[in-house]
Amino acid sequence: MASSTDLDIVNVTKRFGAHAAVDDVSFSVAPGEFFSILGPSGCGKTTLMRMIAGFEHPTSGDIRIRGQSMLGVPANKRPVNMVFQSLALFPMMSVGENVAYGLTCRGVSRAEAEERASRMLDRVGLKGFGERRVTALSGGQRQRVAIARCLVLEPTLVLLDEPLGALDLKLREHMKIELKQLQGTFNTTFAYITHDQSEALVMSDRIAVMNQGRFEQVGSPRELYHNPETPFVASFVGETNRWQGEAAPASGGAIAVRLPSGAVVQGQGRAASGALAFVRPEAVALAQDPASLSTLPNRFEGRVSAVLFDGAASSLLIDTAGFEQPVRAVLPQAGPLAGIHVGAPVHLGWTADAMKVFAA
Secondary structure (H helix, E strand, C coil): CCCCCCEEEEEEEEEECEEEEEEEEEEEECCCCCEEECCCCCHHHHHHHHHCCCCCCCCCCCEEEEEECCCEEEEEHHHHEEEECCCCCCCEEEHHHHHHHHHHHHCHHHHHHHHHHHHHHHHHHCCEEEEECCHHHHHHHHHHHHHHHHCCCCCEEEEEEECCCCCCHHHHHHHHHHHHHHHHHHHCEEEEEEEHHHHHHHHHHHEEEECCCEEEEEECCCCCCCCCCCCCHHHHHHCCCEEEEEECCCCCCEEEEECCCCCCEEECCCCCCCCEEEECCHHCCEEEEEECCCCEEEEEEEEEEECCCEEEEEEEEEECCCCCCCEEEEECCCCCCCCCCCCCEEEEEECEEEEEEEEC
């Protein structure tokens, strides 16, 4: 019977001596899904990817591709292909030869390999590039060649190991969109690892946030961003304000968090005594007139200490009584606050639902 998933990781652990680089991880990836593993350097995500590819072997657990266990199956016999951060293209070969290389290694005739490579280059937007040297290509073009080299083999699963890490910022932003579009065009299952939360949020159908060898949370980008389940996810995914204090019950089922300075904020979550509170900058409402914030349970007055201009993502840092660090808020691009300057007074506030509280 055909498997309903392309990849199943079942209680996989990988130990190097006494250290568990991957610690009892389980998850599944559906056909055609763009699944990302997001985490800081050293969290175990590359080790996990290498086990899926067959370059490392799990200490315990199972790795199944379309229901078939991969334990003992060598890397070159698995229905997967991998795009490395370095891309690993052969500089002595033409673009077409790079794309056809895997086919010729599998015994496909030269004529058929060239024909299939040419068709694949057309599909990734590189028609007519077959005779060019890879050294003459731009970074984005080389990226597409690496993808084409994987897809021409018709793998069940494409593994991508931080493939955008070596690109400059503008090209990286462009390639995020292009990779997502390519994946959708081919409807191939992608498993992608990155430490860049922006890459994961933009491209993924689901994301697993990994920390110290374990998954902290698996969910859609929206779920991870708006409903983090742990303090690590709340702080690692996206920009946020973070405060620590003592918890106490509040009205309406909210939790009050008293900061060391004595200021009190209200949010939603669970904490018995010590508490960590998180609020996204875009959840902080700003006003010149305090009356417009009168319905908010969290209301404060502050003074702008910095204007961080970055186009549509510009923000303010606001020195606020009772907070050790400036509160960060998104700067409106229109209206009375658009031209606000350093030193200006401002009123700020947020709802209890916007503040997530966890036990410290």
